[in-house]
Amino acid sequence: MSFAQTIGGTRHVFDDLRMLMARASPPRSGDMLAGLAAESAAERVAAQRALADLPLRHFLDEAVIPYEADEVTRLIVDRHDAAAFARISHLTVGGFRDWLLGEADGAALAALAPGLTPEMVAAVSKICRLQDLVAIAAKCRVVTRFRNTLGLPGTLSIRLQPNDPVDDPKGVAAQILDGLLLGAGDAVIGVNPATDNVDNICRLLAMLDGVRERFAIPTQSCVLAHVTTTLLAIGRGAPVDLVFQSIGGTEGVNRSFGVSLALLREAHDAALALRRGSVGTDCMYFETGQGSALSADAHHGCDQQTLEARAYAVAREFSPLLVNSVVGFIGPEYLFDGKQITRAGLEDHMCGKLLGLPMGVDVCYTNHAEADQDDMDALLTLLGVAGVTYVMGVPGADDTMLAYQSTSFHDGLYARAVLGRRPAPEFAAWLDRMGLAERTPELLPAPMRGALA
Amino acid sequence: MTAPTRWTDLRRFTGARVALGRAGHALPTAAHLDFQEAHARARDAVWSELDAPALAAAIGPGTRRVASRAADRRTYLLRPDLGRRLRAEDRAALVAAPAPGSFAILVADGLCATGVQAQAPALVAALRAGLAGAGWAEAPVVVACQARVALGDEVGEALGAAAIAVLIGERPGLSSLDSVGIYLTWAPRRGRTDAERNCVSNIRPGGLEVPAAARKLLWLAAAARRLGETGVGLKDEEPVGLGATQAAGRVEG
Numbered sequence: 001m002s003f004a005q006t007i008g009g010t011r012h013v014f015d016d017l018r019m020l021m022a023r024a025s026p027p028r029s030g031d032m033l034a035g036l037a038a039e040s041a042a043e044r045v046a047a048q049r050a051l052a053d054l055p056l057r058h059f060l061d062e063a064v065i066p067y068e069a070d071e072v073t074r075l076i077v078d079r080h081d082a083a084a085f086a087r088i089s090h091l092t093v094g095g096f097r098d099w100l101l102g103e104a105d106g107a108a109l110a111a112l113a114p115g116l117t118p119e120m121v122a123a124v125s126k127i128c129r130l131q132d133l134v135a136i137a138a139k140c141r142v143v144t145r146f147r148n149t150l151g152l153p154g155t156l157s158i159r160l161q162p163n164d165p166v167d168d169p170k171g172v173a174a175q176i177l178d179g180l181l182l183g184a185g186d187a188v189i190g191v192n193p194a195t196d197n198v199d200n201i202c203r204l205l206a207m208l209d210g211v212r213e214r215f216a217i218p219t220q221s222c223v224l225a226h227v228t229t230t231l232l233a234i235g236r237g238a239p240v241d242l243v244f245q246s247i248g249g250t251e252g253v254n255r256s257f258g259v260s261l262a263l264l265r266e267a268h269d270a271a272l273a274l275r276r277g278s279v280g281t282d283c284m285y286f287e288t289g290q291g292s293a294l295s296a297d298a299h300h301g302c303d304q305q306t307l308e309a310r311a312y313a314v315a316r317e318f319s320p321l322l323v324n325s326v327v328g329f330i331g332p333e334y335l336f337d338g339k340q341i342t343r344a345g346l347e348d349h350m351c352g353k354l355l356g357l358p359m360g361v362d363v364c365y366t367n368h369a370e371a372d373q374d375d376m377d378a379l380l381t382l383l384g385v386a387g388v389t390y391v392m393g394v395p396g397a398d399d400t401m402l403a404y405q406s407t408s409f410h411d412g413l414y415a416r417a418v419l420g421r422r423p424a425p426e427f428a429a430w431l432d433r434m435g436l437a438e439r440t441p442e443l444l445p446a447p448m449r450g451a452l453a
Numbered sequence: 454m455t456a457p458t459r460w461t462d463l464r465r466f467t468g469a470r471v472a473l474g475r476a477g478h479a480l481p482t483a484a485h486l487d488f489q490e491a492h493a494r495a496r497d498a499v500w501s502e503l504d505a506p507a508l509a510a511a512i513g514p515g516t517r518r519v520a521s522r523a524a525d526r527r528t529y530l531l532r533p534d535l536g537r538r539l540r541a542e543d544r545a546a547l548v549a550a551p552a553p554g555s556f557a558i559l560v561a562d563g564l565c566a567t568g569v570q571a572q573a574p575a576l577v578a579a580l581r582a583g584l585a586g587a588g589w590a591e592a593p594v595v596v597a598c599q600a601r602v603a604l605g606d607e608v609g610e611a612l613g614a615a616a617i618a619v620l621i622g623e624r625p626g627l628s629s630l631d632s633v634g635i636y637l638t639w640a641p642r643r644g645r646t647d648a649e650r651n652c653v654s655n656i657r658p659g660g661l662e663v664p665a666a667a668r669k670l671l672w673l674a675a676a677a678r679r680l681g682e683t684g685v686g687l688k689d690e691e692p693v694g695l696g697a698t699q700a701a702g703r704v705e706g
Contacts, residue, residue: 029531164467165629165655174457174466181460182475194655197689228685258648258685295533296646333533367495367625368530368564373488396470396480396488401655403626405492408470413478440475442460450456452466 001062003054005046012046018064020054021119022303023047024126026343030291030304030334037303048127052094056085059119065300071251071261076117076313084115093123100124100354101132106141113356118249118309121351125305130382133346137386140353144321145280146241148186148218148426150389151358156421157390158412159322159360160185163192163401167200169207170452175395176211177448181440182409183416184393186427187322187360188242188285190222194401201225202238209239215434215447218426220277220321222285227259227267234270242285242321243271249288249310252298261314268318279426282321287362288312289326290344291334304334305344309351316356322390323352324360327379329404332368338375341365345379349388360390364406373397373405380407384415391415468628468659491627498625500526503566509596511574512560516594519543519608523599536601539608547611552592556584556674557614557641561600563622568631568657573620576633576656579667580618587675602636602650609641616677617641618670623654632657635666637673639683649684651677 003014014020022036024047031037038044060080065073087108088096104112125133143151150157162175172191179185189212191204201223208221222242225233234240245264246257254260264284271283288311293299299307308325315323325348328341335341345361352359363380365371380391397408407415415421422428431437434445457463463471473484480488509516522538523529529536539547558580560573577594584591592612597604602619609617616639623632633656638645651673656666677683 033532033534162469164469165660168467171467171469174463174471175469177457178460178463178469178471195689226685229688232688256646256648297644331533332530336531367492367627368499372492394469395467396473396484398470398488398491398627400469400626400628403624403629403632405627408480410473410475410478410480413475417478440460444458444460444462449458452457452463 003050005050007042007046007049010042012043014047014050017058017062018302020047020051021064021123021126021306024051025303025305026126028304028334028340028344029332029336030294033333034294034299036301051123052092052127054093054123056091056093056096056120057089059117059123064119064302064306065250070300072249072310072314075261075317076310079317080117081114084112087112087115094127096120097124097127097132100136104139106139109140109354110356113354116354118313118351118355119306121354122306122309125347125351130343130346133350134382134386137350137353140387142353142356142358142389144282144358146220146277146282146321147279148424149279150187150321150424152425154420154422155424156384156388156416156419157187157424158184158393158409159187159390160189161192161392161394161399161406162189163399165194165401167194167204169203172204172207173211173452177444177451178395179393179409180217181436182393182413183423183431183436184409184412185217185219186424187390188220188222190224190244190285192224192402196225196229198229198232198236201229201233202236205233205238205240211451214451216430218430227263231267231270234274239276240271240274241276242283243267244285244287246287247311247314248292248296249307249314250293250298250300253293253296254314256296256298261317264314264318282319284318284320285322286315286320287324287326288315289330290348291330294334295330305347308348309355312352312355312357321358322360323357324362324390325349325352326362326364328365328369328371329362331366332370335369337370338372341369341371342375342379342382346382346386349383349386358389361388362392362406364392364404366404376405376407380411380415381418384419384421488627495625495627495630498565498567498630501566503562503570503598505596505598508560508570508573512577512594512596516596519547519595519597521597521599521601521604526599529599533601536599537603537607539604539611544607544611547595547608551611551613552590553613554590555592555612555614556589557592557609557612557617558594559597559605559608559617559619560594561597561604561619561621563600564624565622565630567622568633569620569622571631572633572656572663575663576620576667579663580670583667583671584674587671603645605636605638606641606643606645609638610643614641616674629655629657629660632660635670637670637677637683639677639681651683651687651689
């Protein structure tokens with residue numbers, strides 16, 4: 001159906017829900033690249049007014065990508081929980097924003113999550129300011145468990161990301177020790193491999209597991225290989241804690257990543273069968289990012305933020321331990337500068353949280369984006385206030401394998417200190433036992449000294 | 454190497470920025486300014502231009518030059534779609550002199566020209582020697598400006614090549630301003646996705662050296678010929694230690 005809104009004497013018409021959502025999106029280079037962005041500030045506000053007046057029920061009647069054409073749409077429709085939705089079924093998008101900012105609390109939002117579709121949360125995010133994105137997300141409570149407990153109130157976790165350009169085990173291990181000395185690693189110790197070679201992945205998995213066991217660290221490890229490679233590694237008996245995969249919001253973008261819902265289900269089942277979690281069974285780790293669908297020419301005329309929210313529907317199907325947007329990684333053709341990256345990071349975090357995900361954000365930028373450390377400090381601080389589940393920890397903020405800048409171990413310490421957050425409780429207790437909770441000793445703790453011999 | 458006993462000993466084991474010390478929770482001043490300098494240099498590298506005539510001359514006689522439809526660097530950064538398409542006249546020129554069934558090589562500036570300028574001649578020479586030994590028909594090497602990886606699909610298609618290797622400048626990082634990647638695509642044609650390619654990455658001094666990179670690419674080329682495909686269907690099961698490859702890695706534009 002089409003929508004119309006008159007602003008300052010000009011009538012703006014939007015052909016369908018997909019177009020309305022795109023025109024209502026705050027500006028970003030990826031939507032301009034796709035030819036979907038509003039052509040004027042007035043058209044954007046007209047679309048936002050029309051979107052605000054739209055009943056939430058409408059999202060159950062009009063799909064942005066047809067049910068018959070896309071398995072992600074089928075997943076969203078088939079899994080929608082009408083009973084959970086009943087609480088807000090009388091609201092418009094604008095009324096939903098008011099309710100989220102007003103009476104909604106953590107318990108109500110947790111109960112509501114299965115009744116929300118990605119398109120509903122994407123729509124409300126488009127009429128939110130940054131402070132709304134922060135305030136709403138800060139109400140959400142999402143707790144997940146594998147070998148420790150993530151997402152508890154008052155905590156902020158860090159993924160220790162010890163990437164090495166040639167997957168040298170000693171280079172990886174040295175970065176792990178550096179991160180542990182600076183309080184990182186409770187979300188996961190997760191390596192992006194430089195090579196998807198199966199032998200190499202198995203070798204890294206064994207090394208990570210050895211480090212974790214040697215120091216009895218209450219955390220989980222992951223080698224972020226393609227899901228098919230991880231399945232081969234499981235077949236060879238490798239110690240796989242978490243199965244990783246990059247995912248997107250359409251069947252087509254997932255195909256471009258070489259995955260489908262069926263393949264993810266197979267991988268989830270394989271990881272569950274290993275029964276390696278000690279306090280829980282959440283064993284999937286997903287990464288997403290605005291722009292991936294357009295990059296794969298699989299966006300179906302939808303704006304990138306709506307598609308990003310649809311990726312979260314894929315994620316929540318598999319009860320993940322961790323989900324993060326790699327917000328500044330995908331490039332300036334999708335998010336041009338620090339302003340666009342900041343907004344997108346806060347949108348992704350809130351949308352993921354409303355849909356019930358343990359949402360982290362890779363606060364990051366590449367060297368061809370118009371962004372710098374000041375932008376990252378601002379986004380990290382805003383996300384911390386918003387209650388982000390975890391951020392990345394990279395030595396000195398410089399990932400020497402992926403060639404981009406993310407948050408450093410130091411940034412994690414800063415955020416925890418200024419916000420009064422602690423690591424996951426099991427990991428915090430381990431830091432205490434190792435004498436690392438308050439300071440970094442110049443001499444390595446005794447158990448670590450023989451580690452790289 | 455002896456086992457580390459002090460925090461600073463970790464630096465012996467990695468080029469990453471470990472053991473930087475602490476000023477409260479933050480970086481000490483010297484480490485902070487080291488980072489700022491590295492970022493400034495990387496920003497400048499993104500805007501470096503490929504000297505295509507010099508590179509073509511260094512690669513050797515018969516090297517051909519093309520350009521994408523992105524007219525300048527800013528357009529290239531904001532319009533990747535244009536960086537994946539050949540100018541019409543360049544496509545016509547390739548179609549007019551095809552190399553059916555050959556193994557084609559495209560050398561492209563990508564996101565940083567510095568490493569390609571320096572390393573492509575040696576890489577191309579190593580690949581050509583190996584390909585000839587494996588019985589491949591050779592296509593003329595093509596050098597492209599303002600090019601994305603997928604420009605190789607159109608170049609390979611225009612040449613009628615059986616496969617194409619795209620040697621391309623990788624996005625500069627703070628610790629690697631000169632890195633080259635090679636993307637291998639079987640049966641190149643417009644519309645191929647990144648899941649249909651294999652990649653050998655991080656080719657630079659101090660990273661993967663040229664001989665090891667060429668050897669790995671040749672191993673992948675032989676496997677691709679045997680399987681009739683590249684991408685996630687071609688698993689790198691070569692024993693460890695022969696270099697770094699990647700199939701469909703992290704989400705990236």
